[in-house]
Amino acid sequence: MSLDGPTMDERVPRDFETLRATILDRRESLPKRIAQIAAYALDNPDDIAFGTAASIAASAGVQPSTLIRFAQQLGFDGFTSLQQVFRERLRERNSSYDERLQALRAKAEGGAGHRAIFDGFVAAASTSLNDISRTLDDAHLEDAIALLAKAQTIYVLAKRRSYPVATYIAYALGKLKIRNQLIESAAGLNAEMISFATPADAVIAISFSPYAPATIEEARTISEQGVPIVAITDSAFSPLAQFAKVWFEVAEADFAGFRSLSATMALAMALTVGVGEKRRDAGRKRKA
Amino acid sequence: MSLDGPTMDERVPRDFETLRATILDRRESLPKRIAQIAAYALDNPDDIAFGTAASIAASAGVQPSTLIRFAQQLGFDGFTSLQQVFRERLRERNSSYDERLQALRAKAEGGAGHRAIFDGFVAAASTSLNDISRTLDDAHLEDAIALLAKAQTIYVLAKRRSYPVATYIAYALGKLKIRNQLIESAAGLNAEMISFATPADAVIAISFSPYAPATIEEARTISEQGVPIVAITDSAFSPLAQFAKVWFEVAEADFAGFRSLSATMALAMALTVGVGEKRRDAGRKRKA
DNA sequence: TATGGATTGGAATTATTATTTCATATTGCC
DNA sequence: GGCAATATGAAATAATAATTCCAATCCATA
Numbered sequence: 001m002s003l004d005g006p007t008m009d010e011r012v013p014r015d016f017e018t019l020r021a022t023i024l025d026r027r028e029s030l031p032k033r034i035a036q037i038a039a040y041a042l043d044n045p046d047d048i049a050f051g052t053a054a055s056i057a058a059s060a061g062v063q064p065s066t067l068i069r070f071a072q073q074l075g076f077d078g079f080t081s082l083q084q085v086f087r088e089r090l091r092e093r094n095s096s097y098d099e100r101l102q103a104l105r106a107k108a109e110g111g112a113g114h115r116a117i118f119d120g121f122v123a124a125a126s127t128s129l130n131d132i133s134r135t136l137d138d139a140h141l142e143d144a145i146a147l148l149a150k151a152q153t154i155y156v157l158a159k160r161r162s163y164p165v166a167t168y169i170a171y172a173l174g175k176l177k178i179r180n181q182l183i184e185s186a187a188g189l190n191a192e193m194i195s196f197a198t199p200a201d202a203v204i205a206i207s208f209s210p211y212a213p214a215t216i217e218e219a220r221t222i223s224e225q226g227v228p229i230v231a232i233t234d235s236a237f238s239p240l241a242q243f244a245k246v247w248f249e250v251a252e253a254d255f256a257g258f259r260s261l262s263a264t265m266a267l268a269m270a271l272t273v274g275v276g277e278k279r280r281d282a283g284r285k286r287k288a
Numbered sequence: 289m290s291l292d293g294p295t296m297d298e299r300v301p302r303d304f305e306t307l308r309a310t311i312l313d314r315r316e317s318l319p320k321r322i323a324q325i326a327a328y329a330l331d332n333p334d335d336i337a338f339g340t341a342a343s344i345a346a347s348a349g350v351q352p353s354t355l356i357r358f359a360q361q362l363g364f365d366g367f368t369s370l371q372q373v374f375r376e377r378l379r380e381r382n383s384s385y386d387e388r389l390q391a392l393r394a395k396a397e398g399g400a401g402h403r404a405i406f407d408g409f410v411a412a413a414s415t416s417l418n419d420i421s422r423t424l425d426d427a428h429l430e431d432a433i434a435l436l437a438k439a440q441t442i443y444v445l446a447k448r449r450s451y452p453v454a455t456y457i458a459y460a461l462g463k464l465k466i467r468n469q470l471i472e473s474a475a476g477l478n479a480e481m482i483s484f485a486t487p488a489d490a491v492i493a494i495s496f497s498p499y500a501p502a503t504i505e506e507a508r509t510i511s512e513q514g515v516p517i518v519a520i521t522d523s524a525f526s527p528l529a530q531f532a533k534v535w536f537e538v539a540e541a542d543f544a545g546f547r548s549l550s551a552t553m554a555l556a557m558a559l560t561v562g563v564g565e566k567r568r569d570a571g572r573k574r575k576a
Numbered sequence: 577t578a579t580g581g582a583t584t585g586g587a588a589t590t591a592t593t594a595t596t597t598c599a600t601a602t603t604g605c606c
Numbered sequence: 607g608g609c610a611a612t613a614t615g616a617a618a619t620a621a622t623a624a625t626t627c628c629a630a631t632c633c634a635t636a
Contacts (some may be wrong), residue, residue, distance in 0.1 A: 321583075
């Protein structure tokens with residue numbers, strides 16, 4: 001180890017990636033316990049970010065002092081400054097996308113041409129896709145697909161902003177030869193359409209705040225008929241969630257007052273194609 | 289505030305979303321300084337996660353004791369337990385990212401569940417967004433917006449797979465109070481609708497291979513009436529391109545036989561909102 | 577405008593946590 | 607195998623941070 005005095009100008013890794021590289025680089029030459037905490041740090045960066053020296057040391061199976069020595073070997077003056085790097089990493093991961101969107105919003109407001117608007121919508125869509133990738137619950141997806149695959153007819157229920165998703169679902173179900181019924185408002189025959197649904201059918205209902213009253217009303221009616229509902233909505237407090245057998249929370253980023261639909265679309269397509277696959281599999285089994 | 293003894297079983301928000309909802313819910317009834325720190329907490333959740341009581345209090349412009357009172361009012365026994373919720377939020381956001389990667393790896397190895405389908409659609413959407421970001425021509429965007437902004441009525445023309453985009457455009461134009469007409473196939477009155485269009489109007493037409501014959505036919509008719517067309521399509525050889533004053537080439541990635549719509553949607557929204565802005569600006573100028 | 581209760585600020589206190597120290601163990605080298 | 611250098615464990619200490627307490631202030635109400 002360097003024994004230079006306080007004048008030495010050793011480079012201290014300031015960002016996580018550099019730090020990671022440094023650790024990996026020196027891995028071979030580290031003493032046993034230090035190597036142990038080094039491995040732990042790279043495997044559990046979140047724990048380093050939030051834990052106390054004592055708790056981290058315990059999880060990693062070393063003494064707190066070892067943790068501090070580890071930090072010092074890397075050029076930090078203590079555990080606390082090492083921890084800063086791990087915290088900064090978490091902070092940046094989360095903020096980068098949001099900040100980008102905010103910057104774009106500001107640019108668009110400042111009248112920076114229409115390209116800025118376009119970029120904003122692209123960014124909003126990307127953000128939404130990222131979010132849903134992280135938050136979607138696999139089990140819910142399986143449940144929803146199982147439920148829909150059993151249905152004789154799939155009713156698709158959505159108005160206004162969510163309506164495009166409904167039309168796409170209806171289109172895709174049609175292409176997959178799955179019987180479905182889009183509940184449109186145009187002809188004013190919704191009540192009759194809904195009355196045909198039975199517990200052997202199923203519903204995909206989509207609604208976001210501010211929830212279209214008609215969608216909520218129709219969802220209530222149809223659920224009272226015993227028809228199971230799969231809902232796509234934006235919060236646990238959504239009125240749709242309470243009628244649904246399975247519901248998905250989708251948080252879409254917005255830009256210029258319009259929310260993205262990209263996450264909802266991806267989920268909708270996954271449901272649709274998932275149902276198609278499940279039916280095909282079931283069909284094969286029955287024949288065999 | 290409740291003065292019940294320690295036996296009371298008040299529900300303490302354990303996850304960030306519940307906490308957020310609780311704060312929003314009580315917002316009105318909170319004392320001034322507490323409300324101040326509440327607002328700060330929701331606006332700067334990362335600071336709460338990482339800061340110390342003193343540093344946070346300073347940033348929010350209150351005393352540390354106020355911060356603790358805030359936590360206690362929410363049912364926590366101190367700042368520390370409140371902070372846990374904010375930390376958990378960051379941790380989850382972050383860890384699920386890793387989990388996603390692991391899930392993808394698992395999928396590659398063994399029997400792909402329905403999650404794989406979902407990931408596929410997300411990937412297709414992301415790819416499409418990336419592509420269009422790179423390839424979109426700013427000048428075309430400006431031209432198209434200028435053309436549409438002058439129109440008395442904007443006709444929106446799309447069938448089948450592109451139809452969801454058309455409905456979203458119509459919805460957004462409506463919200464922006466821009467006169468528009470969606471050309472639907474349902475009522476079979478398309479020919480009449482189209483015949484009303486004049487050169488003072490404009491059309492947004494959307495069609496991808498295999499081009500819906502009806503869309504092409506209607507686009508031809510309407511362009512022969514001298515109505516300018518903005519087209520969104522997938523190739524220079526598209527029949528739509530030849531009728532259009534301005535056209536965009538959008539390459540959407542596909543998955544499981546269904547193409548993404550995310551890029552088309554982003555472009556459609558940019559056009560719509562761009563027109564809205566241009567109109568507003570023009571309106572201001574005219575008044576001045 | 578006087579009065580009681582709630583709210584707030586700021587310092588004192590307590591708790592927690594990082595760091596240091598030193599005795600002990602381990603390792604590499606002659 | 608013995609010696610020096612290095613590494614490690616455990617407890618003491620120092621630093622930092624959370625919490626509490628009390629006086630001052632604000633606010634509603636009579």
